[in-house]
Amino acid sequence: xxxxxxxxxxxxxxxxxxxxxxxxxxxxxxxxxxxxxxxxxxxxxxxxxxxxxxxxxxxxxxxxxxxxxxxxxxxxxxxxxxxxxxxxxxxxxxxxxxxxxxxxxxxxxxxxxxxxxxxxxxxxxxxxxxxxxxxxxxxxxxxxxxxxxxxxxxxxxxxxxxxxxxxxxxxxxxxxxxxxxxxxxxxxxxxxxxxxxxxxxxxxxxxxxxxxxxxxxxxxxxxxxxxxxxxxxxxxxxxxxxxxxxxxxxxxxxxxxxxxxxxxxxxxxxxxxxxxxxxxxxxxxxxxxxxxxxxxxxxxxxxxxxxxxxxxxxxxxxxxxxxxxxxxxxxxxxxxxxxxxxxxxxxx
Amino acid sequence: xxxxxxxxxxxxxxxxxxxxxxxxxxxxxxxxxxxxxxxxxxxxxxxxxxxxxxxxxxxxxxxxxxxxxxxxxxxxxxxxxxxxxxxxxxxxxxxxxxxxxxxxxxxxxxxxxxxxxxxxxxxxxxxxxxxxxxxxxxxxxxxxxxxxxxxxxxxxxxxxxxxxxxxxxxxxxxxxxxxxxxxxxxxxxxxxxxxxxxxxxxxxxxxxxxxxxxxxxxxxxxxxxxxxxxxxxxxxxxxxxxxxxxxxxxxxxxxxxxxxxxxxxxxxxxxxxxxxxxxxxxxxxxxxxxxxxxxxxxxxxxxxxxxxxxxxxxxxxxxxxxxxxxxxxxxxxxxxxxxxxxxxxxxx
Numbered sequence: 199x200x201x202x203x204x205x206x207x208x209x210x211x212x213x214x215x216x217x218x219x220x221x222x223x224x225x226x227x228x229x230x231x232x233x234x235x236x237x238x239x240x241x242x243x244x245x246x247x248x249x250x251x252x253x254x255x256x257x258x259x260x261x262x263x264x265x266x267x268x269x270x271x272x273x274x275x276x277x278x279x280x281x282x283x284x285x286x287x288x289x290x291x292x293x294x295x296x297x298x299x300x301x302x303x304x305x306x307x308x309x310x311x312x313x314x315x316x317x318x319x320x321x322x323x324x325x326x327x328x329x330x331x332x333x334x335x336x337x338x339x340x341x342x343x344x345x346x347x348x349x350x351x352x353x354x355x356x357x358x359x360x361x362x363x364x365x366x367x368x369x370x371x372x373x374x375x376x377x378x379x380x381x382x383x384x385x386x387x388x389x390x391x392x393x394x395x396x397x398x399x400x401x402x403x404x405x406x407x408x409x410x411x412x413x414x415x416x417x418x419x420x421x422x423x424x425x426x427x428x429x430x431x432x433x434x435x436x437x438x439x440x441x442x443x444x445x446x447x448x449x450x451x452x453x454x455x456x457x458x459x460x461x462x463x464x465x466x467x468x469x470x471x472x473x474x475x476x477x478x479x480x481x482x483x484x485x486x487x488x489x490x491x492x493x494x495x496x497x498x499x500x501x502x503x504x505x506x507x508x509x510x511x512x513x514x515x516x517x518x519x520x521x522x523x524x525x526x527x528x529x530x531x532x533x534x535x536x537x538x539x540x541x542x543x544x545x546x
Numbered sequence: 547x548x549x550x551x552x553x554x555x556x557x558x559x560x561x562x563x564x565x566x567x568x569x570x571x572x573x574x575x576x577x578x579x580x581x582x583x584x585x586x587x588x589x590x591x592x593x594x595x596x597x598x599x600x601x602x603x604x605x606x607x608x609x610x611x612x613x614x615x616x617x618x619x620x621x622x623x624x625x626x627x628x629x630x631x632x633x634x635x636x637x638x639x640x641x642x643x644x645x646x647x648x649x650x651x652x653x654x655x656x657x658x659x660x661x662x663x664x665x666x667x668x669x670x671x672x673x674x675x676x677x678x679x680x681x682x683x684x685x686x687x688x689x690x691x692x693x694x695x696x697x698x699x700x701x702x703x704x705x706x707x708x709x710x711x712x713x714x715x716x717x718x719x720x721x722x723x724x725x726x727x728x729x730x731x732x733x734x735x736x737x738x739x740x741x742x743x744x745x746x747x748x749x750x751x752x753x754x755x756x757x758x759x760x761x762x763x764x765x766x767x768x769x770x771x772x773x774x775x776x777x778x779x780x781x782x783x784x785x786x787x788x789x790x791x792x793x794x795x796x797x798x799x800x801x802x803x804x805x806x807x808x809x810x811x812x813x814x815x816x817x818x819x820x821x822x823x824x825x826x827x828x829x830x831x832x833x834x835x836x837x838x839x840x841x842x843x844x845x846x847x848x849x850x851x852x853x854x855x856x857x858x859x860x861x862x863x864x865x866x867x868x869x870x871x872x873x874x875x876x877x878x879x880x881x882x883x884x885x886x887x888x889x890x891x892x893x894x
Contacts, residue, residue, distance in 0.1 A: 347871075370889055371719060374882050378726065381878045384871075390738045392871050522741050523695075523732075524872065530729045531879055534722050538886070541718055 240492065247488035248501050254482040255505035260512060261478055265471045272467030274455040276447065278476055279330075283443035285480040290436040297431065307431040316438060318423050323442040325416035327450060329409050336409065339402030344395040347387055348406040353380040353499055355407075355414030360495050363418045364425075368496070371542030376496075378535040383503050386510070386528025417498065421490040432491045436484065500539065503532055588840065595836035596849050602830040603853035608860060609826055613819045620815030622803040624795065626824055627678075631791035633828035638784040645779065655779040664786060666771050671790040673764035675798060677757050682802075684757065687750030692743040695735055696754040701728040701847055703755075703762030708843050711766045712773075716844070719890030724844075726883040731851050734858070734876025765846065769838040780839045784832065848887065851880055 297307055340348060357376045360366060368376065398406070424435050451459060458466065489498045507529050513519040645655055688696060705724045708714060716724065746754070772783050799807060806814070837846045855877050861867040 371886070374886055378879060378882055381875045381882075385733050385875045385879075388736070388872055388875075393868075396871055396874075523744055524736055524740075526744075527729045527733045527736075531726060531733075534726055534729075538719070538722055 244492045244497075247485055247492055248497055251482065251485040251489050251498065251501045252505045252508065254478060254485050255502050256508040256512065258475070258478050258482055259505070259509040260516065261471065261475045263513065263517060265469075265475060272469075273472055274451070274458050274466070276451045276455045277459060277464055278472065278479075280444060280447040280451060281476050282479040282483065283440050283447050285476060286483050287437060287440040287444060289480065289484060290433045290440060293433040294431070294437065297433065306429050307434060309434060309437065311434075311438070315427070318419075319438040320442045320446075322416045322420045322423070322439065323446045325412050325419070326443075327446045329412040329416070330450065331453075332405060332409050332412070336402065336405045339405065340398050341394065343387075343389055343391065344398065345406075347384055347392060347395050348398070348402075349410070350380050350384045350387075351406060351410035352413055353383065353503070355410040356417055356495050356499050359411070359414045359418045360421075363415075364422060364494075366494070369542045371538050372496075375535040375538035375542055378531050378538070379500065379503055382528045382531030382535055383506060384528070385531060386507065386525045388522070388524035388528070417490075417495050420487070421495050424487065424490045432487065435491075436487050439487065440483075496539075500536060504536065507532055592840045592845075595833055595840055596845055599830065599833040599837050599846065599849045600853045600856065602826060602833050603850050604856040604860065606823070606826050606830055607853070607857040608864065609819065609823045611861060611865060613817075613823060620817075621820055622799070622806050622814070624799045624803045625807060625812055626820065626827075628792065628795040628799055629824050630827040630831065631788050631795050633824060634831050635785060635788040635792060637828065637832060638781045638788060641781040642779070642785065645781065654777050655782060657782060657785065659782075659786070663775070666767075667786040668790040668794075670764045670768045670771070670787065671794040673760050673767070674791075675794040677760040677764070678798065679801070680753060680757050680760070684750065684753045687753065688746050689742065691735075691737055691739065692746060693754075695732055695740060695743050696746070696750075697758075698728050698732045698735075699754060699758035700761055701731065701851070703758040704765055704843050704847050707759070707762045707766045708769075711763075712770060712842075714842070717890045719886050720844075723883040723886035723890060726879050726886070727848065727851055730876045730879030730883055731854060732876070733879060734855065734873045736870070736872035736876070765838075765843050768835070769843050772835065772838045780835065783839070784835050787835065788831075844887075848884060852884065855880060 294307065294309070301307070336345060353376065357368065357373070361368065420439065423439075424432070427435070486498060489501065510519065510521065510525060514521055642655065642657070649655070684693060701724065705716070705721070709716065768787065771787075772780070775783070834846060837849065858867065858869065858873060862869055
């Protein structure tokens with residue numbers, strides 16, 4: 199499989215190349231030097247997109263808390279989601295225009311496509327739509343804090359589907375780290391009423407597991423689509439992902455908020471915070487695609503988990519949040535997990 | 547150092563020997579076969595004492611809960627501690643008598659000793675005495691559930707002192723596992739009011755850390771004493787440890803419970819549960835010594851942590867305890883820690 203080969207190159211060979219540089223090995227061949235510099239660039243790009251995703255995800259959660267403090271959501275969430283997809287689409291097109299002006303149009307960066315290439319792009323958008331619709335029903339069985347905890351099942355489902363669908367292997371230490379990531383994130387979110395989660399009915403559990411599988415599958419499937427054509431420009435790939443995102447989110451407006459939009463207008467209840475949130479979600483979305491292209495879903499999961507911790511720490515200063523002992527313990531476990539994941543890779 | 551050499555043999559070479567057997571390697575030498583069978587026996591003995599310690603520690607905690615349910619402690623704890631030491635002493639002597647009858651008295655199993663050998667034995671008993679006395683004062687700063695949580699600092703202090711004093715190394719994965727063991731045990735013990743621990747005053751923290759260091763040091767020092775003379779019979783070593791335990795616990799009776807013993811009698815308030823607890827503590831104490839001899843402090847810490855989990859699970863059936871989400875998450879982290887510790891060893 200094409201995407202497997204590329205990813206293998208991306209992930210496994212870089213550290214060795216970096217090691218060679220740091221050891222000051224004798225590089226007496228221009229081709230080898232080029233390869234090393236290429237590896238270094240790839241590593242830098244991977245770190246950059248991961249860092250961007252972490253910062254954007256943290257600020258995203260902080261914006262949500264901020265907007266909640268300012269009052270309830272007065273705007274239709276579906277219209278905001280549609281605008282997020284539209285903005286992502288526009289940004290991808292803008293990036294493409296720049297590239298076309300600089301490098302000219304070629305086979306890798308042209309928008310022209312085949313049915314065979316495009317046929318898979320609606321699938322992730324459709325999966326997310328189903329997941330978001332299910333979200334409205336799960337609250338009949340689980341309360342909001344309980345749902346926050348059950349959402350951590352995402353971590354496990356992503357790991358399992360990553361293994362099954364992308365056929366990429368994690369070492370034993372990395373699997374252990376992944377279980378710890380899930381346990382640590384959940385521990386950090388424990389509140390005095392968290393035990394209620396254990397009383398979730400069978401329907402609630404089934405829905406939570408189905409939603410975790412849908413979201414894990416959408417993530418892993420997106421990675422498969424993007425990595426399948428490694429030469430294809432990421433902005434073209436993003437453009438197609440987001441066009442279908444726009445289409446399915448337009449459908450969601452019709453299903454859920456048609457009356458509100460017709461009666462109160464498309465932009466009813468929008469504030470400057472709403473606009474900031476839309477911009478932030480759009481940039482985070484692009485960062486996620488970049489992480490899929492240059493890293494993988496595992497990096498994405500770690501990045502968003504670390505963002506969750508960062509958000510809580512920043513919230514202490516911004517909103518006088520109280521950090522619990524559970525948060526401290528969860529953070530310790532997540533930190534050890536990140537460490538184990540990184541050393542687990544070298545031992546493969 | 548003598549004890550290092552022996553321990554190294556104990557820990558690192560056995561798994562390889564075991565591996566050879568399971569792979570069905572060609573063993574064409576009687577000496578090699580003897581060594582392998584010896585390794586197998588050592589491994590069996592190590593597993594047996596670890597298993598015994600785990601079961602005894604779990605049942606110990608269950609007996610404590612049971613005796614508390616039946617009412618408050620009516621007896622003097624110091625007299626019970628003294629009887630525990632006395633019983634351990636008697637059991638060691640009984641074991642020695644059997645050995646003398648069977649093998650005769652030799653250099654390794656005779657009670658006769660030198661000043662140089664015996665001079666170190668009072669130290670662990672003295673350290674435990676200081677720690678137990680401090681325990682009375684720490685409750686001015688921390689409540690009982692808070693103290694249960696702070697006691698997990700023991701795990702970290704044991705690991706650090708094990709590294710510094712016994713100069714034995716843990717792999718990176720094993721260190722990570724050790725931090726996880728501490729975080730997992732604490733998580734499993736979280737209660738709705740556990741956050742109060744974070745408000746512990748500086749004095750409380752200092753005392754908790756000093757107590758953790760005292761108890762860690764006592765454990766590691768005992769291992770050093772026992773391993774320093776690997777040929778010496780463990781029952782002789784135990785006999786000396788417990789004789790000094792008796793002496794220092796007699797001192798504790800004088801300091802703390804002199805009046806109660808004089809006025810109400812030595813055995814006031816004893817019930818059949820008290821007797822069971824004394825027998826259990828004595829057997830656990832002997833199991834700890836055996837683990838120090840045939841395994842090490844790290845195994846001891848894991849064994850008692852796993853016992854904590856087992857106790858809680860058994861308590862669900864015995865006392866209708868409610869298992870919290872925190873307990874489930876803590877148990878997951880402890881289990882992963884045990885797994886990582888075991889695979890961390892092989893990768894050294």
